Amino acid sequence: MNTASVDPELAALRGELIERAAADQRARAELGSVALTPEQWETVHRVDEDNVRWFAPIVAVHGWPGRRSVGVDGAHAAWVLAQHAPAPYRACWLPKLRAAVANRDAAPRDLAFxxxxxxxxxxxxxxxxxxxxxxxxxxAGRLYPLHRPAEVNLARADVGLDPLPDSAIEAAYSSFAExxxxxRGGSR
Structure with missing residues (x-):
């Protein structure tokens, strides 16, 4: 992003997006990988709640912060915040990100996630x-159910994601009932 010609407000927005995404990632990195208690998630939830309070009005008023306004790294940071927002926000923001991708203003990979x-x-x-x-x-876990397992790697290739191993696709959960x-069997 050429900062010489950037609106100072947009430069500040880009910086804030990047800082908030970094805080999001730090909070998650501090969790580790062992079985976690609800208390350990408290910091992550606080970061997520603060990010949503800040980010939701921006998207509501200005639309999706895309590459042209906040640069590639700022647009990706916006996706990080959206990915970790509560489900109703994610559903609301998905069409906005989809439109940004259609306008080549956001990454198809981010849209896929x-x-x-x-x-x-x-x-x-x-x-x-x-x-x-x-x-x-x-x-390692298992994939949530797949829409068309035989086509998942084609869909991934279309957005620049590496293919999944056949073994991961075959081991995916078959349904949400499973x-x-x-x-309920006590695995969780």
Whole structure:
């Protein structure tokens, strides 16, 4: 992004987006990878809540902060905030990100992740295979249900994501009912 010709307000917005996304990632990195208690998530939730309070009015008034206004890194930071917002916000912002991608103002990869997250929120199969669930002692977890398992790697290639191994696709949960049954079985 050429900062010499950038509106100072947009430069400040870009900087704030990047700082908030970095705080989001730091909070998550501090969690570690072992089984977590609700108390350990408290810091993450506080960061997410603060980010939503700040970000929601920006998107409501100005639309999706895209590459042309906040640069590639600022637009990606906006996606980080959206990805970790509560489900109703993600669903509301998905069409705005989709429009930004259609206008070449946001990354298709970011759209794939948010679209899959919203699908999972709504208990619909995901298209790109970006969302995983780890229950109990599962080391790597399993993919949430896939919309068309045989086509997931084609969809991923279309947005610049690496292919998933066949073994991961085959091991994906077949339905949300299977996930519910697994969580009721004491795995969670």
């Amino acid at each position: 948010l679209a899959d997250r919203v699908a999972i929120d709504q208990q619909r199969p995901q298209r790109y295979g970006t969302q995983w669930l780890r229950l109990g002692a599962e080391a 996930i519910t049954a697994a969580t």
